Amino acid sequence: MVKIGNIEVGEFPLLLAPMEDVSDPPFRAACKQNGADVMYTEFIAAEGLIRDAHKSVQKLDIYDYERPIGIQIFGANIESMRLAADIVERTQPEILDINYGCPVKKVACKGAGAGILQDLPKMQKMTEEIVKRVKLPVTVKTRLGWDDSSIKIMEVAKRLQDVGIKALSIHGRTRKQMYKGEANWEPIAEVKNNPDIHIPIFGNGDIDTPEKALEYKNRYGIDGIMIGRAAIGYPWIFNEIKHYMATGKKLAPPTLEQRVAVCHQHLVHSVEWKGEKQGVFEMRRHYTNYFRGFHGFKPFRTRLVEAGSPQEVIDILGEVGVHYANKTLV
Known part of the structure; x- marks a missing residue:
């Protein structure tokens, strides 16, 4: 120990x-x-x-x-x-x-x-x-x-x-x-x-x-x-x-649902701790990695980075979940 x-x-x-x-x-x-x-x-x-x-x-x-x-x-x-x-x-x-x-x-x-x-x-x-x-x-x-x-x-x-x-x-x-x-x-x-x-x-x-x-x-x-x-x-x-x-075995990577859920939770905690404006702003550095490997994610990332309110981010995350629900990660 x-x-x-x-x-x-x-x-x-x-x-x-x-x-x-x-x-x-x-x-x-x-x-x-x-x-x-x-x-x-x-x-x-x-x-x-x-x-x-x-x-x-x-x-x-x-x-x-x-x-x-x-x-x-x-x-x-x-x-x-x-x-x-x-x-x-x-x-x-x-x-x-x-x-x-x-x-x-x-x-x-x-x-x-x-x-x-x-x-x-x-x-x-x-x-x-x-x-x-x-x-x-x-x-x-x-x-x-x-x-x-x-x-x-x-x-x-x-x-x-x-x-x-x-x-x-x-x-x-x-x-x-x-x-x-x-x-x-x-x-x-x-x-x-x-x-x-x-x-x-x-x-x-x-x-x-x-x-x-x-x-x-x-x-x-x-x-x-x-x-x-x-x-x-x-x-x-x-x-x-x-x-x-x-x-000696690799875990399966996080599912789409897990990525969306943890990103959502991170956002909520960020807003609670820093306030709405700063909380939303400082989440921007995390989106690319939360959804790395998602083919065609760039338009969603652009919208997430430009979002000005927590609800707007949450709505876009919901769209991400729907859009990739039946797609295979690249």
Whole structure:
């Protein structure tokens, strides 16, 4: 049984990655219902939390059905991160996660996210201060390094383990790669299989099929897998991986009715949580994946993206159900 601190998270946990503007409560609900073991919130700016900014504070919303859940924070100022950690602890998640992996320019070039990979002593100090500050188990998500010439993930893992983190998730790309190229899991395996490392090591990057998940589990020996982009609009990926690992057989893909129902539910939760205008708007990124493989879906997608009200979206989803009811997916 894998544990994050004293929290049991399964024999081989599947974790939902913290994705900005994606890993919100409506999306997490769909993933939890479909097999995700541990979830993380969108990353939250420490500066926003300590200034009580609405968007940052709203991201603290967590629900009992999601547990165990980690709240992820990022920042470049150690004192701000300490104060933000206090706020997170009062929210009572199971885990506090620190983002040392976000590659986007506005974050990394200010010394936060993956930017701190250029200053390992500061990374270690910041982590140590947060671990000392809270009673929650602290975890970290990071990347291999800033670029190919500065991959120091083994040193990062040892430094962070030494100051008390309880698990480490590693994305198999450098900051310079952003999300391009192929994720390199060899350094992740080296960390996991180093005899000095005794915390759980979770791998992240490019896992988009059950077959690949099982292959990487066996090849690299990691303790669990974190899934990000493959789950967008396709929360079924978690149960599909679990079923394949248990039986060696693939689950049938979700039916048309299941896709429509989960998309509908996602929309309803999105509107309840964000309000009608924002809830409808932020669903737009999910439609393509919910109905990937449906021949001739583009006109429906265009209408869904242009829809201005929840009822309009629901009506179009009803049309999708009728239109494809007797058709075969391509």
